[in-house]
Each structure stands twice: as C-alpha cells, then as structure tokens.
Amino acid sequence: MIHPVILCGGSGTRLWPASRKAYPKQFAPLISEQSLYQMALQRLTGEGFAAPLVMTGDDFRFMASEQAAEMGLSDARIVIEPAARDTAPAILTAALLLKDTPDAMMLIAPSDHVIGDVPAFLKAIEAAKTASETGALVTFGITPDRAETGYGYLELPQIPDGPQAVNLNSFREKPDAETAQQMLDAGNYLWNAGIFLFRVADIIAAFETHAPDLVGPCQGAIDAGAEDLNFFRLGADDYARAAAISFDYAIMEKATSVMAVPLSCAWSDLGSWDALWQTQNPDENGLVAIGAVTALECTNSYLRSEEDTLQLVGLGLDNIVAVAMRDAVLVADKSRSQDVKAIVGALRAQKVAQADDYPRFYRPWGWYETLCLDSRFQVKRIMVKPGGVLSLQSHYHRSEHWIVVSGTAEVTIDEKVKLVTENEGVYIPLGAVHRMANPGRLPMYLIEVQTGSYLGEDDIVRYEDIYDRS
Amino acid sequence: MIHPVILCGGSGTRLWPASRKAYPKQFAPLISEQSLYQMALQRLTGEGFAAPLVMTGDDFRFMASEQAAEMGLSDARIVIEPAARDTAPAILTAALLLKDTPDAMMLIAPSDHVIGDVPAFLKAIEAAKTASETGALVTFGITPDRAETGYGYLELPQIPDGPQAVNLNSFREKPDAETAQQMLDAGNYLWNAGIFLFRVADIIAAFETHAPDLVGPCQGAIDAGAEDLNFFRLGADDYARAAAISFDYAIMEKATSVMAVPLSCAWSDLGSWDALWQTQNPDENGLVAIGAVTALECTNSYLRSEEDTLQLVGLGLDNIVAVAMRDAVLVADKSRSQDVKAIVGALRAQKVAQADDYPRFYRPWGWYETLCLDSRFQVKRIMVKPGGVLSLQSHYHRSEHWIVVSGTAEVTIDEKVKLVTENEGVYIPLGAVHRMANPGRLPMYLIEVQTGSYLGEDDIVRYEDIYDRS
Structure with a gap:
C-alpha cells in the first residue's frame, strides 16, 4: 500500500x-x-x-x-x-x-x-x-x-x-x-x-x-x-x-x-497564467479562450472569464493575458506572467480587499457572496450545504430579511424554531438571537438583505458554533 | 437670443x-x-x-x-x-x-x-x-x-x-x-x-x-x-x-x-477609446487610469473601471485599452479603437445581451439592475425617483418579495394600498395586481427577490401606466 x-x-x-x-x-x-x-x-x-x-x-x-x-x-x-x-x-x-x-x-x-x-x-x-x-x-x-x-x-x-x-x-x-x-x-x-x-x-x-x-x-x-x-x-x-x-x-x-x-x-505546475495558456491547448493562432469570451483577431493570448454573465472581449491582442472576475480583472503582458505576484503586493499596500479576499466566501456550512453593498444595506446570496448549520448569533447594528429561493431552511429566532421554504421570507430584528440551518438533502439558497448603520462581518456575537470557530 | x-x-x-x-x-x-x-x-x-x-x-x-x-x-x-x-x-x-x-x-x-x-x-x-x-x-x-x-x-x-x-x-x-x-x-x-x-x-x-x-x-x-x-x-x-x-x-x-x-x-468628438485617452490627460508614461485601477509598468494605455467594487489591474501593458464593467470587459489594442464597433456586431451575431443592453436599465420612474439571475430566482436592485410610479401590473409565473432599503414606498396589492418604509418587506403573490410608487421627496431603493419558473421581463400584464408605455 x-x-x-x-x-x-x-x-x-x-x-x-x-x-x-x-x-x-x-x-x-x-x-x-x-x-x-x-x-x-x-x-x-x-x-x-x-x-x-x-x-x-x-x-x-x-x-x-x-x-x-x-x-x-x-x-x-x-x-x-x-x-x-x-x-x-x-x-x-x-x-x-x-x-x-x-x-x-x-x-x-x-x-x-x-x-x-x-x-x-x-x-x-x-x-x-x-x-x-x-x-x-x-x-x-x-x-x-x-x-x-x-x-x-x-x-x-x-x-x-x-x-x-x-x-x-x-x-x-x-x-x-x-x-x-x-x-x-x-x-x-x-x-x-x-x-x-x-x-x-x-x-x-x-x-x-x-x-x-x-x-x-x-x-x-x-x-x-x-x-x-x-x-x-x-x-x-x-x-x-x-x-x-x-x-x-x-x-x-x-x-x-x-x-x-x-x-x-x-x-x-500551473505556476503562472503563461503555464495555464500552455496547458489549455492554444488554437492555431495561439489563442486560449475560456468561458464567456469573444476574441477578434487575437493571437498568443489567454482570455478567461470566470462568470457566465461577464462577457470578456479581446480585440487585436497579441501576447496578452486577460482574466475577468466579478470583483477583479487582470490584464497583463503574457511574458510578465511571473510578475503577477507583484500585483498582489501592490494591492495589499493599497489595502484593496481583492488582494486576498475571494468574491465567494467559503465557510464550513457552505458559502456566501455579496451581491450589493451600499453604506446602509447589503444583499448577500447564501448557500447552506445539507446538514450545514450557521452559528447561533446576534448583531448590534443590523437587522436582516431572509428569503429562501431554493430548498428549506430551519430558522431559529430567539426561542422559536420554524421551517422556511422556497419563496418564503423571515425577518430577523436587530438584536435577535438567530440561526439558520439546512435540515434537508439538497443545498439551500437564500437571499439575505441586511439594513443598518454598520454592516461589517465583525458585528457578530456568536453563542454556539458546531464547527468550533472562535 | x-x-x-x-x-x-x-x-x-x-x-x-x-x-x-x-x-x-x-x-x-x-x-x-x-x-x-x-x-x-x-x-x-x-x-x-x-x-x-x-x-x-x-x-x-x-x-x-x-x-x-x-x-x-x-x-x-x-x-x-x-x-x-x-x-x-x-x-x-x-x-x-x-x-x-x-x-x-x-x-x-x-x-x-x-x-x-x-x-x-x-x-x-x-x-x-x-x-x-x-x-x-x-x-x-x-x-x-x-x-x-x-x-x-x-x-x-x-x-x-x-x-x-x-x-x-x-x-x-x-x-x-x-x-x-x-x-x-x-x-x-x-x-x-x-x-x-x-x-x-x-x-x-x-x-x-x-x-x-x-x-x-x-x-x-x-x-x-x-x-x-x-x-x-x-x-x-x-x-x-x-x-x-x-x-x-x-x-x-x-x-x-x-x-x-x-x-x-x-x-x-470622443469617437473612440483612443480619443478618450487623448482627452483624459495621459501621464508622462502615456497612461490614463480611471476608477478602481492599479497599473504596474503600463505605458500608452487607457485603463478604466466603471465600478468601485471592480478592481482592474494592468501589468506591463503598452498601447492597450481595457474597460471593465460589471457585465462586460473590453481589452483592445489601442490602435484598433476604431474597430470596437465590430465587436458589437460580433456580439449581436452571437445574441449576447451585452451587445446592446446596459447593466442598469433606465425607466421613466427610475432604474433597476439585476444583482443575481438564476434559473428559478432573480434579485434586482430598484431605484424609484421621487414621484415615480411603476405600472399597475401582474405576473403569471413569478411572485416577488420587496424589501425597502432606503426611502418609503407606496405599495398597492390588489385592493390594498400601504406605505412600506426602510427595513420593511412585503410579499406579492403570483397573480396579484400590484404597483409600487415613491410618494416621498428622496429616491427610494428597494431589493426585489423574484421566484418562479419563468423570470423574463415579458411576463407582465400592464393595467395602468402614467408614462403611457404600451
């Protein structure tokens, strides 16, 4: 063995x-x-x-x-x-x-x-x-x-x-x-x-x-x-x-x-975008196009869109890497692929979140994405895996509306526990102790609309967490 | 005169x-x-x-x-x-x-x-x-x-x-x-x-x-x-x-x-991205950077991000135009600026919506944006101008949750009219005749969560419209 x-x-x-x-x-x-x-x-x-x-x-x-x-x-x-x-x-x-x-x-x-x-x-x-x-x-x-x-x-x-x-x-x-x-x-x-x-x-x-x-x-x-x-x-x-x-x-x-x-x-080793270009079968013009990409007269280039709803268009490019994501776009001379690392340093120095954060935040219970962030409200899309349980928590500065768009959620608000299913919504008042879980066998998707004067992830008081997070 | x-x-x-x-x-x-x-x-x-x-x-x-x-x-x-x-x-x-x-x-x-x-x-x-x-x-x-x-x-x-x-x-x-x-x-x-x-x-x-x-x-x-x-x-x-x-x-x-x-x-005449580059004061390296842009060793290039939350990074570029929007990214050889028109034709031929549609849809009452579109649900951000009134309408295939995140909405559902204010939500059942208006003096912002088997804009029966739209 x-x-x-x-x-x-x-x-x-x-x-x-x-x-x-x-x-x-x-x-x-x-x-x-x-x-x-x-x-x-x-x-x-x-x-x-x-x-x-x-x-x-x-x-x-x-x-x-x-x-x-x-x-x-x-x-x-x-x-x-x-x-x-x-x-x-x-x-x-x-x-x-x-x-x-x-x-x-x-x-x-x-x-x-x-x-x-x-x-x-x-x-x-x-x-x-x-x-x-x-x-x-x-x-x-x-x-x-x-x-x-x-x-x-x-x-x-x-x-x-x-x-x-x-x-x-x-x-x-x-x-x-x-x-x-x-x-x-x-x-x-x-x-x-x-x-x-x-x-x-x-x-x-x-x-x-x-x-x-x-x-x-x-x-x-x-x-x-x-x-x-x-x-x-x-x-x-x-x-x-x-x-x-x-x-x-x-x-x-x-x-x-x-x-x-x-x-x-x-x-x-896929150690650079150039290595991905080599690996992903360039066509006879040396072009690799991945995802929602339209290329006009591009050669020796790597064009990649990470989202179906984000159309990346290249025109007359040679030796260019372009990678489009919903929160960040890289456009680089392909021969400078090894220097992409320096970008991360530059972004960190400017305290740009995209340096290290990914637009989808993975958690033990599933993931969430921010769809819209304003000074007084935030909209998130949340996926909870079957069996996934978020921590029992409360917030000082925000209330939340939850609307289940797929699957079934078990929602705890203060002393009450209830099932909320597709197309139903619940309201979590500011200060209420609440928890969301997915008791079902399919992923549960939910839209969360937060409103309040402060919307940071650190406005959270955790009472219980099955994943032992501090 | x-x-x-x-x-x-x-x-x-x-x-x-x-x-x-x-x-x-x-x-x-x-x-x-x-x-x-x-x-x-x-x-x-x-x-x-x-x-x-x-x-x-x-x-x-x-x-x-x-x-x-x-x-x-x-x-x-x-x-x-x-x-x-x-x-x-x-x-x-x-x-x-x-x-x-x-x-x-x-x-x-x-x-x-x-x-x-x-x-x-x-x-x-x-x-x-x-x-x-x-x-x-x-x-x-x-x-x-x-x-x-x-x-x-x-x-x-x-x-x-x-x-x-x-x-x-x-x-x-x-x-x-x-x-x-x-x-x-x-x-x-x-x-x-x-x-x-x-x-x-x-x-x-x-x-x-x-x-x-x-x-x-x-x-x-x-x-x-x-x-x-x-x-x-x-x-x-x-x-x-x-x-x-x-x-x-x-x-x-x-x-x-x-x-x-x-x-x-x-x-x-701002007839091309090259003309914008000329107009918007290139620095000593010929670089113009507009919006959330980080440029490392870029020359003679135009880098533009249309969103605060979309970080555009250029590395080692020369003579490149890159324009990043939430639904589309253009990367072009700057000397090919006059050919950007051809892109629109290519996208239309592929029936890509971004050819003609803008991510924010302007209407006489305000505007809306799609934040998230899935096969069974859609999340929109809607702004209604002071005095703006959406048409009285109903849908065959979807129900809607509305959550007001700023301002006050006057909501009609069948025979009932009520005011819905910041942090309140209402539910519009499938088939209900409904209307939203902004009776206030400030713009009203609302998150709409649609669920249903068909979410196209053409699932709408209009009963009244103050803007005389057919």
Missing part, C-alpha cells in the same frame, strides 16, 4: 485573481470542473493506495475536507499545519504520523499541479516503488520540452528509455535562459516536479541524519496535536519551532541514496 | 461597453460627473440662450428629459424623432419648429462632444453670430493638432488669428494618413466639428433650395406630431418619408453663403 501525502498548504498568488489567499489555486476548478486538489486526489485513489493524508493550513481545512468528501473520500485524513513551514516539516510530520508502518510507502504529491497522462504517472510510480523497496529516496523528473527557466532541474547520467529509476547526479536551481537551453540540448536533465516516493522508515532515517533539528519539533507537534472535529490539528508551539525549509534543500540534495524516475505525462 | 438645438439621437457603439444602444455615450458620465449631454446643455445655458431644443429618439426621451431636469432645465423641449434619419431632417425639423421667429439664431450642437475651453467656444459663437446676421451659414472648425484620419476637414483660404468668420473653400471627407499630414502641414485646414450657427429663415431657405424634398416630410411630421407628456412626438409616417442624409451633405457642401469660424478649445 502506498500512502498518498497531498501537500495542500500553498496560497499561490501568481494566478491572481483566480487564486487568492482566501481561495488558493489548488481548490479552484482551473482546468476542469474538478479542482486541482481533487484531480490530485483522484489520481492517487484506488487499488494500491491507502486513504490520503492531506497537509493543509487552518484557513483551508474545511475546503480540503469538503472537496475530498465531494469525491467520496470521506476517509481522507486532514492534518492542519498551524503555520506554513515549507515542505520539509510537512513531509517529516506525515512520515512520523505513519511511523507505525515503517515499511509502508509514502508518495508525496503537490495538490496544485496537472498531470495530463495519469496512466504514465502510475507506471512511473510502479518503477519508483521497485527502487524505493531497496531503500532509495525516489524523485520524479519531467522530460522537458522547452528551455524553461521557471523550474529546478535534475541531472542524470543519462535518461533511461521508459519509466525506470536511475541514480541522480545532482539537483540544479532554476537556471537562466542560456543554461536552460544548454540543459535542454544536453538531453540528460529533467524538471524537478516535487513528487517523491520512499518508505516511511527510510525518510525518517534521512531526516534524522540530514535534518535532525526538525525531528523534535515535528514529533512534538504530533504529540501536542489534537483531533478537532474530523481534522488533526498539530501543536502550534512545537510546529512553530520547526525551521521553514524545503524538502529538496533539507533532504534530497544531501541524501546519498537518491534516484530519479523520468516522467513524460504532460505535466505542469 | 440663440436657440440651442442639441442633437441627441446617436447610439454610438465605438465606446462599447460604456456606450450601448440602451445607454448611448451622450448620457454617460464619461469624463466628469455630468454626462456629455449635460455638459453640452450647460455650455449653452445662460444669458443670450433660449431654452434648448433636444432632438432625440423614442428610447432616449426619458433620459434626455430627466438629465435636463437634473440640471434645472425643465423648460428644455424634447422632440422625439420616431426614427433615426441622420442630421439633415433633425436640423430642418428644429428650424421649422422655430419658424415663427425667422430672425432668431439656431446653434446646432452634437450632444456627445467635449469642449475643454468653454469661454473660447462662447467667443467663437459671438463671432459666428456677427457673420450669420448677414445671412451666412456658419460652421465651426477646430484647429488641428495632429494628422487625424477620423474627422472631416474644412479648407479655408487661410486661418484667421482668433475667432472670426471667413469664407470656406471646401469640405473634405475623412482623409488617409498621408493626406491628413499634408493638410496639417498646409496649415489652412480645420476639423469639421458638426457645430453650426444660422438664422432660422436662412436655413429654411437653404433647405428649400438644396434639399426641397425634405421640407414636406419634416413639416408634415410636425403637423402630425402630438404633445406626449412633456415631449413633442413627431408624426412617424411623415418623418419616415424624409431621406436619411447628413446636414453637411444635404446643405453645407452645396450652400454658397457658408463661412467658418476657427475654434481652439480642446475639442474632441
């Missing part, structure tokens, strides 16, 4: 505005109806795989759990990293959680990459497994098809035909354009994909040898950890003591028994 | 998406808080000017009337052209409406141009008046500052110093780039701005001489016309018989007593 360990703690900003701190790219349906995280889970589900271990952050625990549940993977174990400490502590912690099965295999996989040819990936895993049974730490290398400067490289003595583990000469940092071309021409380099396979005992031993200072904090974080609903929350104080360091740097570049398996599988 | 005649019937598509058939550019606050039409009215109000005569289309009558009223010009006379017949019939009709004062002056002005230096414009009008008192038909010519191919030109023997009427050699059609440069270098050419001054009797005589076939239809349309609320609606059958022909072509290029007054007043 192989234990998939899905690294799901990133908050990539290079795909802004579709990826934001509040809704990072691995959870977004960027290239299919499934999110990248769901596609990663899907690949590593089935015969030969144990239930996945998902390493994620506190902010993302409900998304990680809900999206796994949507795929029928309710046995996924969600581990909450109290702080982002890069990949080495996450991988070591996963290994320590599995240490009772020292001979078991762990497959480390990022949650935000795309793998076009899954059978090829699975064959490569088989080859890696054979090698790791001899104690090797195996990394997977992607056969390069261009002189890419955005990835690290693996140097091999030579690339084998087909999936087969070979010894590794060295790791190479992201190269400049000239070096990248030289490596492509040399033919014995692979892209470092950040996917690894090894036995639990072997990787723990490697950490004890090459990064012994991480072992105490990570084991301590497990010992101090606690089950929290269906999550396992690591101890924050211990985990904070672990150095933030990448797994390549801490272990792979130092370990001696490292092997690599080549992988030709239409892989991408 | 000069009678301003404001030509307000256009439905310019080259500024899509900010200008659409349902809300053409003259009514949009494109370069200030006032619309272009309001700015045109403002320039021609005050000492020496009679109340304006506004020539507009049926679809725009309420906008023309309301925007004039907002400026305190409730004495503006709004004349409805039942069909668009170009400028010659509109100008002749205006003259015939004024024929009881044959010696009065008429100043013909487009409603969608910008004039930066109004005092210079008024001085030019003074000079033109002196000339027209001798019977001349006077046109105004803009001193060119570039070899523009988008305008027609006026050839003069030579350009006088300062505002002074001189005889005209000839009219020139829009030139190619080389000819435009030659004319600029020659120094005796002006741009044809479509602004004219003459006496009522003189222009009627000119029509009788050079375009006699127009006189019968236009006089007939007046005779068959009717007062309609505070509008004057021309007879449709007669007006349809008038040839659609431009005033330049019908009269000015044929008349003998034509003079021109040069005008240096930072004029633009």
Whole structure:
C-alpha cells in the first residue's frame, strides 16, 4: 500500500485573481470542473493506495475536507499545519504520523499541479516503488520540452528509455535562459516536479541524519496535536519551532541514496497564467479562450472569464493575458506572467480587499457572496450545504430579511424554531438571537438583505458554533 | 437670443461597453460627473440662450428629459424623432419648429462632444453670430493638432488669428494618413466639428433650395406630431418619408453663403477609446487610469473601471485599452479603437445581451439592475425617483418579495394600498395586481427577490401606466 501525502498548504498568488489567499489555486476548478486538489486526489485513489493524508493550513481545512468528501473520500485524513513551514516539516510530520508502518510507502504529491497522462504517472510510480523497496529516496523528473527557466532541474547520467529509476547526479536551481537551453540540448536533465516516493522508515532515517533539528519539533507537534472535529490539528508551539525549509534543500540534495524516475505525462505546475495558456491547448493562432469570451483577431493570448454573465472581449491582442472576475480583472503582458505576484503586493499596500479576499466566501456550512453593498444595506446570496448549520448569533447594528429561493431552511429566532421554504421570507430584528440551518438533502439558497448603520462581518456575537470557530 | 438645438439621437457603439444602444455615450458620465449631454446643455445655458431644443429618439426621451431636469432645465423641449434619419431632417425639423421667429439664431450642437475651453467656444459663437446676421451659414472648425484620419476637414483660404468668420473653400471627407499630414502641414485646414450657427429663415431657405424634398416630410411630421407628456412626438409616417442624409451633405457642401469660424478649445468628438485617452490627460508614461485601477509598468494605455467594487489591474501593458464593467470587459489594442464597433456586431451575431443592453436599465420612474439571475430566482436592485410610479401590473409565473432599503414606498396589492418604509418587506403573490410608487421627496431603493419558473421581463400584464408605455 502506498500512502498518498497531498501537500495542500500553498496560497499561490501568481494566478491572481483566480487564486487568492482566501481561495488558493489548488481548490479552484482551473482546468476542469474538478479542482486541482481533487484531480490530485483522484489520481492517487484506488487499488494500491491507502486513504490520503492531506497537509493543509487552518484557513483551508474545511475546503480540503469538503472537496475530498465531494469525491467520496470521506476517509481522507486532514492534518492542519498551524503555520506554513515549507515542505520539509510537512513531509517529516506525515512520515512520523505513519511511523507505525515503517515499511509502508509514502508518495508525496503537490495538490496544485496537472498531470495530463495519469496512466504514465502510475507506471512511473510502479518503477519508483521497485527502487524505493531497496531503500532509495525516489524523485520524479519531467522530460522537458522547452528551455524553461521557471523550474529546478535534475541531472542524470543519462535518461533511461521508459519509466525506470536511475541514480541522480545532482539537483540544479532554476537556471537562466542560456543554461536552460544548454540543459535542454544536453538531453540528460529533467524538471524537478516535487513528487517523491520512499518508505516511511527510510525518510525518517534521512531526516534524522540530514535534518535532525526538525525531528523534535515535528514529533512534538504530533504529540501536542489534537483531533478537532474530523481534522488533526498539530501543536502550534512545537510546529512553530520547526525551521521553514524545503524538502529538496533539507533532504534530497544531501541524501546519498537518491534516484530519479523520468516522467513524460504532460505535466505542469500551473505556476503562472503563461503555464495555464500552455496547458489549455492554444488554437492555431495561439489563442486560449475560456468561458464567456469573444476574441477578434487575437493571437498568443489567454482570455478567461470566470462568470457566465461577464462577457470578456479581446480585440487585436497579441501576447496578452486577460482574466475577468466579478470583483477583479487582470490584464497583463503574457511574458510578465511571473510578475503577477507583484500585483498582489501592490494591492495589499493599497489595502484593496481583492488582494486576498475571494468574491465567494467559503465557510464550513457552505458559502456566501455579496451581491450589493451600499453604506446602509447589503444583499448577500447564501448557500447552506445539507446538514450545514450557521452559528447561533446576534448583531448590534443590523437587522436582516431572509428569503429562501431554493430548498428549506430551519430558522431559529430567539426561542422559536420554524421551517422556511422556497419563496418564503423571515425577518430577523436587530438584536435577535438567530440561526439558520439546512435540515434537508439538497443545498439551500437564500437571499439575505441586511439594513443598518454598520454592516461589517465583525458585528457578530456568536453563542454556539458546531464547527468550533472562535 | 440663440436657440440651442442639441442633437441627441446617436447610439454610438465605438465606446462599447460604456456606450450601448440602451445607454448611448451622450448620457454617460464619461469624463466628469455630468454626462456629455449635460455638459453640452450647460455650455449653452445662460444669458443670450433660449431654452434648448433636444432632438432625440423614442428610447432616449426619458433620459434626455430627466438629465435636463437634473440640471434645472425643465423648460428644455424634447422632440422625439420616431426614427433615426441622420442630421439633415433633425436640423430642418428644429428650424421649422422655430419658424415663427425667422430672425432668431439656431446653434446646432452634437450632444456627445467635449469642449475643454468653454469661454473660447462662447467667443467663437459671438463671432459666428456677427457673420450669420448677414445671412451666412456658419460652421465651426477646430484647429488641428495632429494628422487625424477620423474627422472631416474644412479648407479655408487661410486661418484667421482668433475667432472670426471667413469664407470656406471646401469640405473634405475623412482623409488617409498621408493626406491628413499634408493638410496639417498646409496649415489652412480645420476639423469639421458638426457645430453650426444660422438664422432660422436662412436655413429654411437653404433647405428649400438644396434639399426641397425634405421640407414636406419634416413639416408634415410636425403637423402630425402630438404633445406626449412633456415631449413633442413627431408624426412617424411623415418623418419616415424624409431621406436619411447628413446636414453637411444635404446643405453645407452645396450652400454658397457658408463661412467658418476657427475654434481652439480642446475639442474632441470622443469617437473612440483612443480619443478618450487623448482627452483624459495621459501621464508622462502615456497612461490614463480611471476608477478602481492599479497599473504596474503600463505605458500608452487607457485603463478604466466603471465600478468601485471592480478592481482592474494592468501589468506591463503598452498601447492597450481595457474597460471593465460589471457585465462586460473590453481589452483592445489601442490602435484598433476604431474597430470596437465590430465587436458589437460580433456580439449581436452571437445574441449576447451585452451587445446592446446596459447593466442598469433606465425607466421613466427610475432604474433597476439585476444583482443575481438564476434559473428559478432573480434579485434586482430598484431605484424609484421621487414621484415615480411603476405600472399597475401582474405576473403569471413569478411572485416577488420587496424589501425597502432606503426611502418609503407606496405599495398597492390588489385592493390594498400601504406605505412600506426602510427595513420593511412585503410579499406579492403570483397573480396579484400590484404597483409600487415613491410618494416621498428622496429616491427610494428597494431589493426585489423574484421566484418562479419563468423570470423574463415579458411576463407582465400592464393595467395602468402614467408614462403611457404600451
């Protein structure tokens, strides 16, 4: 059995505005109806795989759990990293959680990459497994098809035909354009994909040898950890003591028994809009158009609308990325894709909410969107999942009208509980203690109209919350 | 007294998406808080000017009337052209409406141009008046500052110093780039701005001489016309018989007593996004940023967001126009500005509503916007002006919840009439005959939540309408 360990703690900003701190790219349906995280889970589900271990952050625990549940993977174990400490502590912690099965295999996989040819990936895993049974730490290398400067490289003595583990000469940092071309021409380099396979005992031993200072904090974080609903929350104080360091740097570049398996599988890290453009099949003019897009005489461009009701029109564009969302629009020179990150910094500096907030706010009970915000009123669209229960709460500064537009709500107002169904409305007076829940088997949709002198999310007094939110 | 005649019937598509058939550019606050039409009215109000005569289309009558009223010009006379017949019939009709004062002056002005230096414009009008008192038909010519191919030109023997009427050699059609440069270098050419001054009797005589076939239809349309609320609606059958022909072509290029007054007043016809870019003061990098815009390393570009809540970000752009609205985003090569018109055609061919519809629907009683549209429900934000009254109506397929969020509504449901004030809601059952009005002195804002199996605007049975809409 192989234990998939899905690294799901990133908050990539290079795909802004579709990826934001509040809704990072691995959870977004960027290239299919499934999110990248769901596609990663899907690949590593089935015969030969144990239930996945998902390493994620506190902010993302409900998304990680809900999206796994949507795929029928309710046995996924969600581990909450109290702080982002890069990949080495996450991988070591996963290994320590599995240490009772020292001979078991762990497959480390990022949650935000795309793998076009899954059978090829699975064959490569088989080859890696054979090698790791001899104690090797195996990394997977992607056969390069261009002189890419955005990835690290693996140097091999030579690339084998087909999936087969070979010894590794060295790791190479992201190269400049000239070096990248030289490596492509040399033919014995692979892209470092950040996917690894090894036995639990072997990787723990490697950490004890090459990064012994991480072992105490990570084991301590497990010992101090606690089950929290269906999550396992690591101890924050211990985990904070672990150095933030990448797994390549801490272990792979130092370990001696490292092997690599080549992988030709239409892989991408989707690390920029340019990478999405490459992945999403440009037409003969180099155009990719996703969603409600009209393009007139556009070439080598990526045009994407995230809303059916938002028509994006390109005219005479070349080498442009345009991504339209209801609260934010990015228009960039495609060759500047790597600099999209700088936008987020600029927006944060201006205190623009769109830097980090996503227009749909995901909560453990479902989600909400603001449809209209004025100084004295706000209109929200709210979805409550079957079984979802909002906290019991009251407000000092606003009253609320709720109108159920689909499904059935169970509404508590002060002492009274009643069912409110499609096309019915209720009024929540200012100060009333209230709660909304969905007792049904279908999602419940509701329009909330707030009126009052202050409409901030922080005007909330919480009395009870089934999700243990503070 | 000069009678301003404001030509307000256009439905310019080259500024899509900010200008659409349902809300053409003259009514949009494109370069200030006032619309272009309001700015045109403002320039021609005050000492020496009679109340304006506004020539507009049926679809725009309420906008023309309301925007004039907002400026305190409730004495503006709004004349409805039942069909668009170009400028010659509109100008002749205006003259015939004024024929009881044959010696009065008429100043013909487009409603969608910008004039930066109004005092210079008024001085030019003074000079033109002196000339027209001798019977001349006077046109105004803009001193060119570039070899523009988008305008027609006026050839003069030579350009006088300062505002002074001189005889005209000839009219020139829009030139190619080389000819435009030659004319600029020659120094005796002006741009044809479509602004004219003459006496009522003189222009009627000119029509009788050079375009006699127009006189019968236009006089007939007046005779068959009717007062309609505070509008004057021309007879449709007669007006349809008038040839659609431009005033330049019908009269000015044929008349003998034509003079021109040069005008240096930072004029633009705002005929394209490129023209807006030129008008709105590009910074030292050639960047214009309007609204919620963040630009990183952008040059020679026009970035405009029409919503506070829609953040438009440009990165590394050169020579790009990007205009973001809540329902549509344009991204275009700036040098292709003249081709924006083609977008509207492409969208119409795809039956995309955004081709012609504006996200805010203007009505005589106020406006509404769709905040959210799903298959089974719709949420609208509605504004009713003080004194505004919606038609008495019922629906076959939907019921409605109304929640007043600002102001007071008078709500009729079947036989009952009641006042509904801020933070109160009412329910309109399917089939109920209902009406909403604003009896107050402030605008009334209301959120409407519709639920039903069909939500089209055509599910409406109208019983009474104070605005005489069919």
